[in-house]
Amino acid sequence: MIKEDLKVHTVPQEVMERIISEGPYDLIVGIPSYNNADTIRYVVETADKGLKKYFPEMKTCIINSDGGSNDGTRDEFLKSEAQSDLYTFVYEGISGKGTAMRSIFEIAYAVDAKAVVFLDSDLRSVEPFWIERLLKPILEGKTSYITPYYIRHKYDGTITNSICYPLTSVLYGQKVRQPIGGDFGVGKEMIEIYVKKPVEIWESDISKFGIDIWMTTTAINESNFPVYQASLGAKIHDVKDPGKQLGNMFREVVGTLFTLMDVYKDSWLNIKGIVEAPIFGDILDIKPEPIKVDVENLLRKCQNGIIENRENIKKIFSPELADKLFKVAEKDGRVDEDIWISVIFELSYKYKEYKTEVIETLVPIYFGKTGDFVLKTIDMDTKEAENEINKLLDKFFERKDELRKIWMR
Numbered sequence: 001m002i003k004e005d006l007k008v009h010t011v012p013q014e015v016m017e018r019i020i021s022e023g024p025y026d027l028i029v030g031i032p033s034y035n036n037a038d039t040i041r042y043v044v045e046t047a048d049k050g051l052k053k054y055f056p057e058m059k060t061c062i063i064n065s066d067g068g069s070n071d072g073t074r075d076e077f078l079k080s081e082a083q084s085d086l087y088t089f090v091y092e093g094i095s096g097k098g099t100a101m102r103s104i105f106e107i108a109y110a111v112d113a114k115a116v117v118f119l120d121s122d123l124r125s126v127e128p129f130w131i132e133r134l135l136k137p138i139l140e141g142k143t144s145y146i147t148p149y150y151i152r153h154k155y156d157g158t159i160t161n162s163i164c165y166p167l168t169s170v171l172y173g174q175k176v177r178q179p180i181g182g183d184f185g186v187g188k189e190m191i192e193i194y195v196k197k198p199v200e201i202w203e204s205d206i207s208k209f210g211i212d213i214w215m216t217t218t219a220i221n222e223s224n225f226p227v228y229q230a231s232l233g234a235k236i237h238d239v240k241d242p243g244k245q246l247g248n249m250f251r252e253v254v255g256t257l258f259t260l261m262d263v264y265k266d267s268w269l270n271i272k273g274i275v276e277a278p279i280f281g282d283i284l285d286i287k288p289e290p291i292k293v294d295v296e297n298l299l300r301k302c303q304n305g306i307i308e309n310r311e312n313i314k315k316i317f318s319p320e321l322a323d324k325l326f327k328v329a330e331k332d333g334r335v336d337e338d339i340w341i342s343v344i345f346e347l348s349y350k351y352k353e354y355k356t357e358v359i360e361t362l363v364p365i366y367f368g369k370t371g372d373f374v375l376k377t378i379d380m381d382t383k384e385a386e387n388e389i390n391k392l393l394d395k396f397f398e399r400k401d402e403l404r405k406i407w408m409r
Helices: 013-022 040-054 073-078 097-110 128-139 158-172 188-195 211-222 247-263 295-308 310-316 319-330 337-350 355-377 382-398 400-408
Strands: 027-033 060-066 085-090 115-118 145-151 184-187 228-234
Touching: 013 085, 013 097, 027 040, 027 073, 027 097, 040 060, 040 073, 040 128, 060 073, 060 097, 073 085, 097 115, 097 188, 097 211, 115 128, 115 188, 128 145, 128 184, 128 228, 145 211, 158 211, 158 247, 158 337, 158 355, 158 382, 184 188, 184 211, 188 211, 211 247, 247 337, 247 355, 295 310, 295 319, 295 355, 310 319, 310 337, 310 355, 319 337, 337 355, 337 382, 337 400, 355 382, 382 400
Parallel strands: 027 060, 027 115, 060 085, 145 228
Antiparallel strands: 115 184, 145 184
């Protein structure tokens, strides 16, 4: 029987009724997918090994919430050799990762699960121990939300490195390295909070790629526990060249990040310190797979984008910062850290007024910032490049008073 306080928006009724009748379940692994036939079986079978090795006494299921794949993803999912119960369905509602994850939250709430682990369906590096590290601190009552802590190639996760990691950490006072990592552990407290959010929130950009940053920011601000990080080693998945494939993701992630700054303004305006979110598990010394980036394309897109958005830049930015951006376009397309931080601070405040223009303007500037980072770190190893990313966070923190002044005027 479906709980009276649960409105099911995304799970087909017959699927929900079947899972409830075969439950209840203690632990759920949720795998959103869209055309991931080549990788999903490996993810399922590895997750199942982790569940049975580390939590053998608990009743478990693995759920595939699919976006209507046409490559046989759901068939491959069901071919998986697993001891856990397997369920797959096409979710209902707005097409996107967030809607897929929402459906799994609705099921978890309906069956009174102790916790859910979300895994990306394109993972090639997932190991059974990931399940333990994404669940154990929750089951021990230490947290209700766990983000991944990966060793990634210096050019993987450029949206995280340039904006989500430094800005989220500085705003809310918890240093969370992968706030949009894709693989999460979520406890009962946060499952209920997410499920009960108004439908208009779920139908915003969080229905797509905005989901991860929304989940992390909501947990930092609304949970009674600190956010934890799970040391998972390397993340190997289907990586994307930031100049060619990350446009839509950037728009949805950053739009959600800026929207949440307004939602939690009273909180972050008063946070003056920063602490590292606890890391569960030893940090592994692993060398990630190399990634090729077309840096000339990035810088060219930055230059062209600034020129194309000239009127928007003049309208939105302060005259001083607009002039600096026009000089970037005239010169080489490289956006240094000082200009980048100024851009983020000014646009975060203007987003509410100029949503479309802000994102259209920010995308090419992000390309210029990414190109600058690639050129600056081209001869650095992973640890040296990581130090540069943390220096950027420190600069964000040093200038937080500027952000306060912008938002309080």
